[in-house]
Amino acid sequence: xxxxxxxxxxxxxxxxxxxxxxxxxxxxxxxxxxxxxxxxxxxxxxxxxxxxxxxxxxxxxxxxxxxxxxxxxxxxxxxxxxxxxxxxxxxxxxxxxxxxxxxxxxxxxxxxxxxxxxxxxxxxxxxxxxxxxxxxxxxxxxxxxxxxxxxxxxxxxxxxxxxxxxxxxxxxxxxxxxxxxxxxxxxxxxxxxxxxxxxxxxxx
Amino acid sequence: xxxxxxxxxxxxxxxxxxxxxxxxxxxxxxxxxxxxxxxxxxxxxxxxxxxxxxxxxxxxxxxxxxxxxxxxxxxxxxxxxxxxxxxxxxxxxxxxxxxxxxxxxxxxxxxxxxxxxxxxxxxxxxxxxxxxxxxxxxxxxxxxxxxxxxxxxxxxxxxxxxxxxxxxxxxxxxxxxxxxxxxxxxxxxxxxxxxxxxxxxxxxxxxxxxxxxxxxxxxxxxxxxxxxxxxxxxxxxxxxxxxxxxxxxxxxxxxxxxxxxxxxxxxxxxxxxxxxxxxxxxxxxxxxxxxxxxxxxxxxxxxxxxxxxxxxxxxxxxxxx
Numbered sequence: 010x011x012x013x014x015x016x017x018x019x020x021x022x023x024x025x026x027x028x029x030x031x032x033x034x035x036x037x038x039x040x041x042x043x044x045x046x047x048x049x050x051x052x053x054x055x056x057x058x059x060x061x062x063x064x065x066x067x068x069x070x071x072x073x074x075x076x077x078x079x080x081x082x083x084x085x086x087x088x089x090x091x092x093x094x095x096x097x098x099x100x101x102x103x104x105x106x107x108x109x110x111x112x113x114x115x116x117x118x119x120x121x122x123x124x125x126x127x128x129x130x131x132x133x134x135x136x137x138x139x140x141x142x143x144x145x146x147x148x149x150x151x152x153x154x155x156x157x158x159x160x161x162x163x164x165x166x167x168x169x170x171x172x173x174x175x176x177x178x179x180x181x182x183x184x185x186x187x188x189x190x191x192x193x194x195x196x197x198x199x200x201x202x203x204x205x206x207x208x209x210x211x212x213x
Numbered sequence: 214x215x216x217x218x219x220x221x222x223x224x225x226x227x228x229x230x231x232x233x234x235x236x237x238x239x240x241x242x243x244x245x246x247x248x249x250x251x252x253x254x255x256x257x258x259x260x261x262x263x264x265x266x267x268x269x270x271x272x273x274x275x276x277x278x279x280x281x282x283x284x285x286x287x288x289x290x291x292x293x294x295x296x297x298x299x300x301x302x303x304x305x306x307x308x309x310x311x312x313x314x315x316x317x318x319x320x321x322x323x324x325x326x327x328x329x330x331x332x333x334x335x336x337x338x339x340x341x342x343x344x345x346x347x348x349x350x351x352x353x354x355x356x357x358x359x360x361x362x363x364x365x366x367x368x369x370x371x372x373x374x375x376x377x378x379x380x381x382x383x384x385x386x387x388x389x390x391x392x393x394x395x396x397x398x399x400x401x402x403x404x405x406x407x408x409x410x411x412x413x414x415x416x417x418x419x420x421x422x423x424x425x426x427x428x429x430x431x432x433x434x435x436x437x438x439x440x441x442x443x444x445x446x447x448x449x450x451x452x453x454x455x456x457x458x459x460x461x462x463x464x465x466x467x468x469x470x471x472x473x474x475x476x477x478x479x480x481x482x483x484x485x486x487x488x489x490x491x492x493x494x495x496x497x498x499x500x501x502x503x504x505x506x507x508x509x510x511x512x513x514x515x516x517x518x519x520x521x522x523x524x525x526x527x528x529x530x531x532x533x534x
Binding site: 043051054056058077078081082084085088090092093094096097100101104106130151153154 | 284285286289293321322323326327329330331334335336337340341343344345347352356359360362363366370382383384
């Protein structure tokens, strides 16, 4: 941890918020709203686009905490790649314009319970871990690339490597799965008949 | 007050560059293409060699009716051109043009990441347009755009990472400060890969299968008319400016050159202009790649090359340190 992040929040109250704190709160509310719309909207592609807003809002929160590097990586990975992948999948399945009532699942209560439980655990852990930690935003940049890189590769190298091995395993698994399903139709040739004819388009 | 004035002046200069440079590239494209094909190009508008052709085009676009198809998703359809164009305006903020302290809109600490992240957002505009148009050609174009982006984003990132490794920083002015002339041969493979992948991300020929006008009728832009279509075109030209500027800064030394202190900005512009000329040249001289060729080229050629470049950068870096 960098020196300006110190314990014992003496002299810091919640009663006289600074401009950054107010902005943080407002962006947070907007992000939360976008996230709610993402899971409640009836239109599939709209949900993906609201997800862009929510993830972008998170990036702005990182920026406000001066963690510039994390913010741009957030945009690069999530908005630039994950959402594009999501939209690609939605378009492949011909997401209709307008409402798609058939996309509603009967597992709603279970999903809600899991979501609330996950949120509860996360909030509890984060609040418990950082209870009295205070970041001095005025004393220069706290989350610059140099600082992030140093703490990542000095203090957190083991989790970082473990995560990369996990991702590698997922990658290998994905390749194995896709090879197996492509086996019966011959390598490199998509189905050209039946209801899945549209899926072969991008392979030609 | 002085700070406010400074910021305002910078933003004004950026806006001016954003409005002028893409048009210059567009007009150059008209003329260069014409001469490469043995014709004159637009000669009438504005008098001297048709210099005002693009202004006339703009007036024409502004006069056209703004049509939204009945079956389209109205709001997303209308929002898409802005999403496609604005990221390129934002990217210009971080591009340093000269060696001086004030020759960059805003020094961004993680400049490379900022630039690549924001450029990636621009592609969302094409995807939104492709889906919201309620047109099968648009949807095909959107699909191809997404597939192309996913294939070509990776080599672009890897080669940019190679430059960042060489310089030991991810800030664009920092990379230029660390630049030495022998970086050009050292990073040349990465430079070519970056430029090629960038062309594919902009969907410029020969990587224009997503908008291929002769098979899927401009893909995601099929249903657009008037000003919104013009915004997409402007986004393409702004993208050329940004890509060439970035390649200049990362791989060709940006403002470095003889008497760089005074003429640094000129060197940046000159190198960018040469690269823009190459972009136009490629459009005239190469046939369009088929969609499977596009994918194969990215995954079996560009990505191994960029990985090799990173390995080379690492080895040289360890040897000289």
